[in-house]
Amino acid sequence: MSRRSRRNPVWEVRASTLARNTRNLIREIIENLDVQPNPDKQLIALSVGDPTTFGNLNPPDQVLQAVRESIEWHTSRGYGPAKGHIEARQAVAEYSAHQGHVTAEDVVLCSGCSHAIELAVSVLADSGQNVLVPRPGFMIYKTLAEGLGIDIKYYNLLSDQQWRVDLDDLENQIDDDTAAIIVINPSNPCGSVYSREHLQDILEVASRNRLPIIADEIYEHFVFSDHEFISMSALSKDVPILTCSGLTKRFLVPGWRMGWIVIHDRNNIFGKEVRKGLNNLATRILGPSTLIQRALPTILKNTPQSFFDEVVLFIENQAKLAYKELVLAPGLRPIMPQGAMYMMIEIKTNKFPEFKNELQFVERLMSEQSVFCLPGQCFEFPNYMRIVLTVPEEILREACRRIIIFCQEHVVSREKILEIDEN
């Protein structure tokens, strides 16, 4: 082996392609925004999907108690198996019985749902292949896939049909390099919840094209009255599915980083390779903290249904409140969600000719009213903004009030629009 002869005698160390291409769309957009709040008004951030930020939503004591106990066990300190402790995986299997037949063998514990998604995408797709992602959609898929050279292709959700999947568009996006379809249900950012029939329609597209599905169900059971949450996998007859979920949202502990993949594969299509591949990938960082793993059986069994019901009811009431208010904001069209913790709001940009696009709208909303909403571009969906519904009621009410004032101050009348259009 020959000794290295560096052409360049000066130091230069570059970052890898993976590192350079692992980009976080939301962060990049926000960093480029001019988002200084109005110093005279208290900032209200409706931007971060963290239900714990304001301190009004807390995990029930049963969840904390489970971890308090776990600390005292010396088995909560040692290494666990790469896929996670069997007792914890067994508990997830029982907790996930609504998804279909699940055993501990079908469960891989991960460091948060993001990690579950990372494993799911990277076990199914190779560099050069693509995965199909909903638009609008949560953009961690882009962050995770593009670094690995996996392309993202979008399929459209229909904003005027409760964000149903445009099935034709979905099928049209599929090509020979497509490795998986990603379905987020209930949806971030839309708050949509799909019906049994619609899920079956999506499954049919997947089945016809022999494509596995990654079902991002981190908002499972987060559905408002008159809606039903149905897990994709409960309906699948043949399509193999990797369902990603975790404690993050439902148990109000995003920081604990406890997520999981449930493998659904009735016809053994994933075979040994995908299961083994997931196991291989899990060995890279050895899964989530065993402190939480040891608490997981108790967490999943002891948390009372009343806790979940209360949280969902609170969010539903917040959604109704925000909808009732914002429907009065001139130039906005709020879309009532059916679940999750978000609401999408259309900004009729032609009514705000002052602003070039929705980015400028949210910038100015921030600088004038100190209310910060995420621009639709963060979800590849311009002309919309997303608000988070988990903030305390009074704060949400105040935010809506300020949004309405802002719109009133900047909207132009129909006559004015016609005038502008003429010039």
Added chain:
Amino acid sequence: MSRRSRRNPVWEVRASTLARNTRNLIREIIENLDVQPNPDKQLIALSVGDPTTFGNLNPPDQVLQAVRESIEWHTSRGYGPAKGHIEARQAVAEYSAHQGHVTAEDVVLCSGCSHAIELAVSVLADSGQNVLVPRPGFMIYKTLAEGLGIDIKYYNLLSDQQWRVDLDDLENQIDDDTAAIIVINPSNPCGSVYSREHLQDILEVASRNRLPIIADEIYEHFVFSDHEFISMSALSKDVPILTCSGLTKRFLVPGWRMGWIVIHDRNNIFGKEVRKGLNNLATRILGPSTLIQRALPTILKNTPQSFFDEVVLFIENQAKLAYKELVLAPGLRPIMPQGAMYMMIEIKTNKFPEFKNELQFVERLMSEQSVFCLPGQCFEFPNYMRIVLTVPEEILREACRRIIIFCQEHVVSREKILEIDEN
């Protein structure tokens, strides 16, 4: 975009290259071993580098107390920044002052040291490049790199010179595609601890070749009497270094998955790109549990030095015990470690002609004496085996006793060897 026409009308879903190439050498070797213990003897596993397995080594109450308190804070449940909470990074910076000038900005919290290594390797090396890894050495580097298409090249450690780096060999391995040199000090599996002079020699090779170093110092401060631990980065004048460490070994909490990278870059060679790249990579799974992050400042500040001293003294005594015993085992050559928690033992395979290689030696040691040691092949170093020193004293004593019996039963005399050699 044209509709997909699958050539293959049957379902087939394969695992990605990354998933297939993420292979765990240790696991694969162990899975292929025939390792059934002797049913008449209690199994003694000297194989797993988990100091908590036997329950004789426990974190001090200060560490547990810090987490007990953290549970009660609602800030220990929300999302943290991708690199970790500033208070936790600040605490790591102070804890790492022996490494040189470190600020919170230089710290990236990770989900265990494995994750730190994953980020360090993947930020510096691209697919097609290589990183240099010590042989014998801990093989997570292989697991992590090869999945990403990064090649591993080995440089030799000298078994008869306290596992010093063969500097010529190191320099000879460097080629135009080399992206980084990895140095594990104190070493797993060797237990070697490098002197200031030797570290300087290694730095010189790196400097001359303009190569950054990844310093795996997860066993920092784990050194026996008459040895001194010196952090690589404390000596570097120009070579940029990513130091990987964590709570895992020193605080006896491997399952908690708390690790970190400290960036050392006096001359700003990593520039913005590598720092930004690390940040990008950290956003993929959002770091370690905030429950532990919030406890980290207290853990790092309140753990008494006496705790560390006791653990190291215990391991040193175990090393002396094992050495004293095993030096009497015919056909073995134990190598006294200077730190960490392991001992390497040469198996003079020509004295055990019954066994084809050290794999068969450890298999038979297991099936006859129910003692399980890791074969050297797990560290790319045949003809050796590694034992773990953290087991309780009585168990280690019994293990040594059995190893000696085993050797006595299987070793052949010098005369016999000569005889065999002649045939």
